[in-house]
Amino acid sequence: MGNKYRKPTTLHGDAGSRCSLSVVVWCLVGCVVMLHFYSLLFDRNEVGGGIQVRLNSRLSLTRELEKIEEESFFIPPPRGKRSPRAVKRKPKPKRPTTIIEEFLDENSQFRHLFFPDRSTAIDPMKMTENDDLYFYPGRMWLDTNGDPIQAHGGGILYVERLKTYYWYGENKDGPTYHAHKRAAARVDVIGVNCYSSKDLWTWKNEGIVLAGEQANLTHDLYKLNVLERPKVIYNDKTGKYVMWMHIDDANYTKASVGIAISETPTGPFEYLYSKQPHGFDSRDMTIFKDDNGMAYLIYSSEDNSELHIGPLTADYLGVTHEMRRIMVGQHREAPALFKYQGTYYMITSGCSGWAPNEALAHAAESIMGPWETMGNPCIGGNRIFRHTTFFAQSTFVLPLQGIPGSFIFMADRWNPAELRDSRYVWLPLTIGGAADKPLEYNFRFPLWSRVSIYWHRKWRLPDGLWIDQR
Numbered sequence: 176m177g178n179k180y181r182k183p184t185t186l187h188g189d190a191g192s193r194c195s196l197s198v199v200v201w202c203l204v205g206c207v208v209m210l211h212f213y214s215l216l217f218d219r220n221e222v223g224g225g226i227q228v229r230l231n232s233r234l235s236l237t238r239e240l241e242k243i244e245e246e247s248f249f250i251p252p253p254r255g256k257r258s259p260r261a262v263k264r265k266p267k268p269k270r271p272t273t274i275i276e277e278f279l280d281e282n283s284q285f286r287h288l289f290f291p292d293r294s295t296a297i298d299p300m301k302m303t304e305n306d307d308l309y310f311y312p313g314r315m316w317l318d319t320n321g322d323p324i325q326a327h328g329g330g331i332l333y334v335e336r337l338k339t340y341y342w343y344g345e346n347k348d349g350p351t352y353h354a355h356k357r358a359a360a361r362v363d364v365i366g367v368n369c370y371s372s373k374d375l376w377t378w379k380n381e382g383i384v385l386a387g388e389q390a391n392l393t394h395d396l397y398k399l400n401v402l403e404r405p406k407v408i409y410n411d412k413t414g415k416y417v418m419w420m421h422i423d424d425a426n427y428t429k430a431s432v433g434i435a436i437s438e439t440p441t442g443p444f445e446y447l448y449s450k451q452p453h454g455f456d457s458r459d460m461t462i463f464k465d466d467n468g469m470a471y472l473i474y475s476s477e478d479n480s481e482l483h484i485g486p487l488t489a490d491y492l493g494v495t496h497e498m499r500r501i502m503v504g505q506h507r508e509a510p511a512l513f514k515y516q517g518t519y520y521m522i523t524s525g526c527s528g529w530a531p532n533e534a535l536a537h538a539a540e541s542i543m544g545p546w547e548t549m550g551n552p553c554i555g556g557n558r559i560f561r562h563t564t565f566f567a568q569s570t571f572v573l574p575l576q577g578i579p580g581s582f583i584f585m586a587d588r589w590n591p592a593e594l595r596d597s598r599y600v601w602l603p604l605t606i607g608g609a610a611d612k613p614l615e616y617n618f619r620f621p622l623w624s625r626v627s628i629y630w631h632r633k634w635r636l637p638d639g640l641w642i643d644q645r
């Protein structure tokens with residue numbers, strides 16, 4: 176940016192060199208004042224008007240998204256923090272004291288706000304004109320058979336040839352239990368479900384495309400193990416659909432990735448093997464296929480303290496030796512990667528089990544890094560919503576065919592009391608405008624475009640997006 180403020184050389188002309196020193200000084204002062212004003216403006220945006228400013232950024236491309244309702248849902252404020260000493264002296268409070276505790280408490284009087292009941296379900300078979308094609312984040316979502324969609328921790332593959340979206344995710348339609356006293360809530364491995372859709376709203380159940388194993392105790396997919404975050408990409412060279420997933424034992428000590436392949440998007444997938452990529456523990460993960468056909472694995476490692484990223488082999492059935500550690504010491508999981516105009520972006524969550532936490536957006540010029548953290552991408556709703564990723568955790572970011580720079584952010588609102596009743600939070604994500612956390616060395620001038628995820632109680636995709644598809 177320095178060049179922009181360099182004193183024009185014509186000033187040297189008549190005034191001569193005696194004058195030039197004071198001109199330089201005044202120019203420097205001017206620069207500092209401008210920087211200061213910029214900072215002030217910037218800070219004010221962050222506190223108050225930021226949402227409005229950013230809303231204008233890229234939404235002109237998707238006018239339909241501008242018209243949707245803003246957050247109107249009210250959550251009572253937390254009932255105040257207790258100091259650790261107060262907690263020691265007094266008996267444990269019976270009522271939850273924070274919104275997160277309220278969210279996790281299956282007897283909370285506010286539970287219907289987080290998990291609205293079936294009467295409000297999105298049902299494509301019983302749609303009224305008012306609700307046709309509207310997304311309602313957090314509501315129950317039914318497939319074309321009228322059953323709640325079971326595709327948790329999922330991802331979507333668009334198959335151009337078939338003009339169809341395929342949504343893969345965990346089938347958690349079994350009882351929730353704790354394997355032992357200290358274990359997290361779990362559901363036995365049932366398998367990976369697949370749903371197909373032309374419009375991203377009406378989903379047909381294509382069944383279990385990779386089934387859990389009922390009897391064989393040594394099999395990776397044995398029901399008492401863990402299968403999470405399945406993602407599918409298509410290999411143009413081998414003509415195979417390749418699924419990667421997190422494979423673990425009930426205590427999360429196996430920490431591996433599993434790989435399965437299929438001839439068709441709807442399976443059945445053949446399970447091949449699991450491995451620890453690059454010899455490291457691997458838990459939450461995703462895969463990303465770049466424009467040039469290169470694919471990458473991104474996984475939480477070193478006990479979730481950092482992420483690792485590395486290219487897959489040409490057949491997508493393994494990793495190469497190349498690997499970079501990124502976001503070291505930042506303790507991030509649930510990575511969702513996407514690309515726009517040559518820049519790579521990632522959304523991650525913190526590590527707090529089934530409890531929601533704050534999302535962060537990251538950006539990089541090269542997929543192998545360095546990656547920079549840009550701050551919380553969540554916008555709108557209220558403060559608590561923004562600080563809990565709308566009570567959800569990232570799982571995937573889907574580019575919208577036909578609207579460059581617009582994406583759908585897909586997240587899971589986990590329900591640890593009844594995991595099968597976990598909800599989907601899908602929201603519009605756009606790239607554009609100023610980053611809200613200035614990076615080091617940039618004098619508060621953002622180097623990256625802002626990634627924004629807008630809260631909407633109700634929203635729909637632009638009309639006409641599906642004209643040639645429905």
Ligand SMILES: *[C@@H]1O[C@H](CO)[C@@H](O)[C@H](O)[C@H]1NC(C)=O
Nearest residue numbers: 388390391392393394395396
């Ligand atoms: C059980 O699974 C293991 C590992 O996949 C396999 O090697 C073994 O053949 C299986 N046993 C049976 C009886 O299918």
Ligand SMILES: *[C@@H]1O[C@H](CO)[C@@H](O)[C@H](O)[C@H]1NC(C)=O
Nearest residue numbers: 354355357424425426427428
């Ligand atoms: C998991 O940990 C519990 C408690 O430490 C132990 O009893 C159990 O055998 C472990 N299970 C596996 C599959 O390692």
